Amino acid sequence: MNVKKAVQEIENDLIAFRRNMHMFPELSGEEYQTQKRIEAFLDERAIVHQRMAGTGVVATIGSGSPVIALRADIDALPIQEAIESDFKSKIDGVMHACGHDIHTAINLGVATLMKHFESELNGTVKCIFEPAEETYGGAKIMVEEGVLENPKVDAVLGLHIMPYLDAGKAEFRYGKLNASSDALKITVRGKRGHGAYPDSGVDALLISAHILTAIQSIVSRNTSPLNSVVVSFGTIEGGERPNVIAEKITMTGTLRALDQETRDKTKMLIKKIATEQATSFGGQAIVEIGDDYLPLVNDDKITRICLAVAEQTIGKENMQMKEFPSLGTESFSFFSECVPGMFYHLGTRKPGAPTTSLHDERLDPDESAIASGVELNVNMVLALMEELS
Incomplete structure (x- = not known):
């Protein structure tokens, strides 16, 4: 099969879809028209x-094993677009400012070519279009609803556009790529008193x-300097008057870690430090920690296979290895936590x-990246089918 030629034949259709999607962006959980447009595109191709x-x-295209899944996110952001173009967003205050329109067009291109070459496929392809990636993470719900089952997925691929990379290039990394994320809330309770008589109260502030202060010692003294963890607090609220000892203080923040072991250990230490510090002053601390995004860790075997494909497809001169992981999050982690996966930057x-x-x-973004992404992903799928069969 001539993948490059097949991509060229559908490139204009994919660009047209992307531009229409860009003009009519929808926020997380509200992607009703986007869903219908994706379905119509698939229906036209009998997918x-x-x-x-x-x-x-x-x-779903093909049959039998192995089963390879590819994820694209479809939601937009509450941002007012500043770029003038023929396909500028027509929805006031909403924009595809994270490239999800490019991701969707690429996944539709993969689905189209997989259908075109269906009789030659040695396995099954699932193209996943995830809603609400920017907020609660539709990936988690999709996994709970069985997206990786029936048929059971053997490997999953994902990508994200990256505006610091020139079009035609791609960035990869073995192992840890993105951090977990958990919301933090600590409520400290003391006893109200007059500021002139502090001994009559318990100062929650x-x-x-x-x-x-003590929680920051988790980073400096309880975590290896060769590892990374971030504990940041962004709000602190409470108190009544300048001359009244605060009875209640609420602090909120975020926890980021690059692996599950560090994540679990840091959660435990936050709870321990907060409760014991409060008790030592005669107060009480209630610690609430969310169970939000998972760390994204690329599978070594899948990454190795895909790197070889990328070198053949775009050339080694257009590839780079990401030196350090990001402390940002990526909902693709909900898929790659369940099956071996690889996520890269385009x-x-x-x-x-x-x-x-x-x-x-x-x-x-340069729309030529759509064709590049389709060609890369199709070749990666074909290689994985061969290696995993």
């Missing part, structure tokens, strides 16, 4: 699909200050263009 996680879609910077960031009102 079997089903709805999942409310506004998500899963397309003073307790909170000691807790905040360049979208236009020639000579300044570097922007994701979630930027000026994000303007």
